[in-house]
Amino acid sequence: MKALVHVTLKADVLDPQGKAIAHACAALGHGAVEGVRQGKLFEIEISAPDEAAARGVAAEVSEKLLANPVIEDYAILRIEP
Amino acid sequence: MKALVHVTLKADVLDPQGKAIAHACAALGHGAVEGVRQGKLFEIEISAPDEAAARGVAAEVSEKLLANPVIEDYAILRIEP
Incomplete structure (x- = not known):
């Protein structure tokens, strides 16, 4: 079976990587992007x-x-057969 | 609005990071884990x-x-208000 797991920083924890991505979006003309947080995804x-x-x-x-x-x-997103 | 985006390696592309995690799982007694692939998750x-x-x-x-x-x-997993 396949499990899909999300691992994200807690809301209180700063995410400099996400901040950098959001800045890059703005700099490259995607002004609608107000913020980004990056997490990890595991397919097990x-x-x-x-x-x-x-x-x-x-x-x-x-x-x-x-x-x-x-x-x-x-968070375990879903379990697939 | 918040978009949740998954970025994963294409199926044909080797994932050494995922392999390392799967090995670590086995070495630490989680023998049921047969394979892991790691991807990225973005909350935008x-x-x-x-x-x-x-x-x-x-x-x-x-x-x-x-x-x-x-x-x-x-893959755009979902859009939340």
């Missing part, structure tokens, strides 16, 4: 018997490896 | 009158700035 192939088991593995891996819980949040 | 704040306009800006910015169309695909 999991061998699991059902969706609940796959979700469990995805949550464990996200919490322990993919996200830094001090400054980042993770 | 756009000043636009409606969803269609916001989608247009998001597509333009994604195509010209956020994704490298030679090796990456982008």
